Amino acid sequence: MAAKRTEIADLGEFGLIDRIKNGFSLQNLTSLKGIGDDTAVIDIGTENLLVSTDMLLEGIHFDLSYMPLQHLGYKAVAVNVSDIAAMNGKPEQIVVALGISNRFSLEAVDMLYEGIRAACSNYKVDLVGGDTTSSPSGLVISITAIGRAAKDKTVLRSGGKPNDIICVTGDLGAAFMGLQVLAREKEVFQTNPNMQPDLEKYEYMVGRQLKPEARMDIVHELAEKNIVPTSMIDVSDGLASELLHLAKNSGAGIKIFEEKIPIDSQTYETAIEFHIDPTTTAMNGGEDYELLFTIKPSDFETLKNHADIHFIGHLHDNASQHLMISKQGTVVPIQAQGWKHF
Amino acid sequence: MAAKRTEIADLGEFGLIDRIKNGFSLQNLTSLKGIGDDTAVIDIGTENLLVSTDMLLEGIHFDLSYMPLQHLGYKAVAVNVSDIAAMNGKPEQIVVALGISNRFSLEAVDMLYEGIRAACSNYKVDLVGGDTTSSPSGLVISITAIGRAAKDKTVLRSGGKPNDIICVTGDLGAAFMGLQVLAREKEVFQTNPNMQPDLEKYEYMVGRQLKPEARMDIVHELAEKNIVPTSMIDVSDGLASELLHLAKNSGAGIKIFEEKIPIDSQTYETAIEFHIDPTTTAMNGGEDYELLFTIKPSDFETLKNHADIHFIGHLHDNASQHLMISKQGTVVPIQAQGWKHF
Numbered sequence: 001m002a003a004k005r006t007e008i009a010d011l012g013e014f015g016l017i018d019r020i021k022n023g024f025s026l027q028n029l030t031s032l033k034g035i036g037d038d039t040a041v042i043d044i045g046t047e048n049l050l051v052s053t054d055m056l057l058e059g060i061h062f063d064l065s066y067m068p069l070q071h072l073g074y075k076a077v078a079v080n081v082s083d084i085a086a087m088n089g090k091p092e093q094i095v096v097a098l099g100i101s102n103r104f105s106l107e108a109v110d111m112l113y114e115g116i117r118a119a120c121s122n123y124k125v126d127l128v129g130g131d132t133t134s135s136p137s138g139l140v141i142s143i144t145a146i147g148r149a150a151k152d153k154t155v156l157r158s159g160g161k162p163n164d165i166i167c168v169t170g171d172l173g174a175a176f177m178g179l180q181v182l183a184r185e186k187e188v189f190q191t192n193p194n195m196q197p198d199l200e201k202y203e204y205m206v207g208r209q210l211k212p213e214a215r216m217d218i219v220h221e222l223a224e225k226n227i228v229p230t231s232m233i234d235v236s237d238g239l240a241s242e243l244l245h246l247a248k249n250s251g252a253g254i255k256i257f258e259e260k261i262p263i264d265s266q267t268y269e270t271a272i273e274f275h276i277d278p279t280t281t282a283m284n285g286g287e288d289y290e291l292l293f294t295i296k297p298s299d300f301e302t303l304k305n306h307a308d309i310h311f312i313g314h315l316h317d318n319a320s321q322h323l324m325i326s327k328q329g330t331v332v333p334i335q336a337q338g339w340k341h342f
Numbered sequence: 343m344a345a346k347r348t349e350i351a352d353l354g355e356f357g358l359i360d361r362i363k364n365g366f367s368l369q370n371l372t373s374l375k376g377i378g379d380d381t382a383v384i385d386i387g388t389e390n391l392l393v394s395t396d397m398l399l400e401g402i403h404f405d406l407s408y409m410p411l412q413h414l415g416y417k418a419v420a421v422n423v424s425d426i427a428a429m430n431g432k433p434e435q436i437v438v439a440l441g442i443s444n445r446f447s448l449e450a451v452d453m454l455y456e457g458i459r460a461a462c463s464n465y466k467v468d469l470v471g472g473d474t475t476s477s478p479s480g481l482v483i484s485i486t487a488i489g490r491a492a493k494d495k496t497v498l499r500s501g502g503k504p505n506d507i508i509c510v511t512g513d514l515g516a517a518f519m520g521l522q523v524l525a526r527e528k529e530v531f532q533t534n535p536n537m538q539p540d541l542e543k544y545e546y547m548v549g550r551q552l553k554p555e556a557r558m559d560i561v562h563e564l565a566e567k568n569i570v571p572t573s574m575i576d577v578s579d580g581l582a583s584e585l586l587h588l589a590k591n592s593g594a595g596i597k598i599f600e601e602k603i604p605i606d607s608q609t610y611e612t613a614i615e616f617h618i619d620p621t622t623t624a625m626n627g628g629e630d631y632e633l634l635f636t637i638k639p640s641d642f643e644t645l646k647n648h649a650d651i652h653f654i655g656h657l658h659d660n661a662s663q664h665l666m667i668s669k670q671g672t673v674v675p676i677q678a679q680g681w682k683h684f
Contacts, residue, residue, distance in 0.1 A: 006448040016474055024469045028434045031468040040470035044386040055439035059478035092370045097397035097484045106348040126373040127366045128382035132358055136401035142439045142484035
């Protein structure tokens, strides 16, 4: 009898994560929160320790033909810091595991670490360890970030309550459109190497793709204003996917308004140029690394004039109903969509 | 002018690590020890937090034609636990970043996690997070382990003093010979697929290669006997390399006796069969994951009858003199040798 073969793609990324999670139970009292949030949460006495890990693989997460190595180094740190931010924590240390083939020179490795160093300096994080090995083919960079949050200020995905207001920072969809622009320019360049790419009008989007920032500024501002979100997640896979994570973990329903979703005007116009619905870039684009969070209605007054926080809807008590009210006033169900790498 | 290109191989693994280390300074008070020991050390109040990371790449660190996926999962955890053990600490959590291509089925992923689960259970470690992504080609597994040690019992590479006795656990060189046996059997199988490999007489070595164990038993025994090594490291790259790390960090010289180096009789005979000097398998083979440590002379009495701890020499005050006294009584300098993947 042949061994059974099930494709990973049949389960999907989130299905696979659930399967792994269900196969493991926690045995140490210090393990407060395992798989299933932006970071693990470990008890270290007066505070919580937050641990996040992300692996970036050449050919999957980046293309070195348009991703400079400094930016790759910066981004690899920023995406981990973003996970710490999503717990309302502050990052303090990272360890970096790097697989690199002999097609890379020492100067290339230096550039990568220059980006890592710039991110460490910006986010006030120390590189405290790592592993460096050769890789048979592509570049692999896997970073683990360690941060801290006060026990009563650690924000999980699960604390949202009906009527809490759904907030998102910055704007969405730009990193995704930046990637589309870069992919198109690469194709043009391959067809006609003498053609100089004109990226100026796409500069903002390309920057969002190549050099995303973790929103530590928001974490600090919320602390100053003494606001603790009831639930939070970072927008790495697209707004739709993250909304559904908050809803599922908080046991609440979602209602958002399409007109409230923050989309930069350049992103909007470029999406139209590419024949993509601008709302789709925000809902399913991903890699924005903005913060999506919920606040108690009583905190709205304090935040309502914040220039970079947008109020896109609220939670409600029908945990199976996740809806977007379109600009035309129609009701659109919010659909899950994880990464589709497999 | 062409950009300068320096090969990573010109610098070597340890040169590269030094270069990275020198490019970063520590800015957070909680970062007690950065790059340059078996783990990073982070201040968490009454205890130290220990953080280790290791990346295993298909085609570099393992060959799936003879490495069962369960064993790979087990080994990926064990090598990280071994780093925690080398600080005299106890592991508590791991996070696992996995890059896997669509040539792997869900059943294959299950087998990998079965090995991870077995190791978690054996070492009392919780899997608390991770990242799962597709890989364009080979399997990549990057694990970060988190452990703890009491402040006064955390053992660095740097605490050795002249006259301290050099100890090593278990036996050395077997994992390296196991790899030679597996590589030979693979070649034989490729030439003649009907030939059944006869691995019985090599079973111990093959087991040491495929399923290494971290010596947490030794960490617990030393604690019971109230002995804190003065310096410690795990034997991952070969005895010679690890001895030189202890010497360099402790600012001491090394004197060991070839006849005292523990080599299993099967390993010894197989090395002869392969025309390899048995001592070379111990000095430069690597992947033994035994503990190499130094103790104060006054602690010798307590340990001298331990069945699995071997006393192979001592530190002395000439920090530039690292010698092995051969079985014939000649003096042989101990040579550095890191990984040669690049």
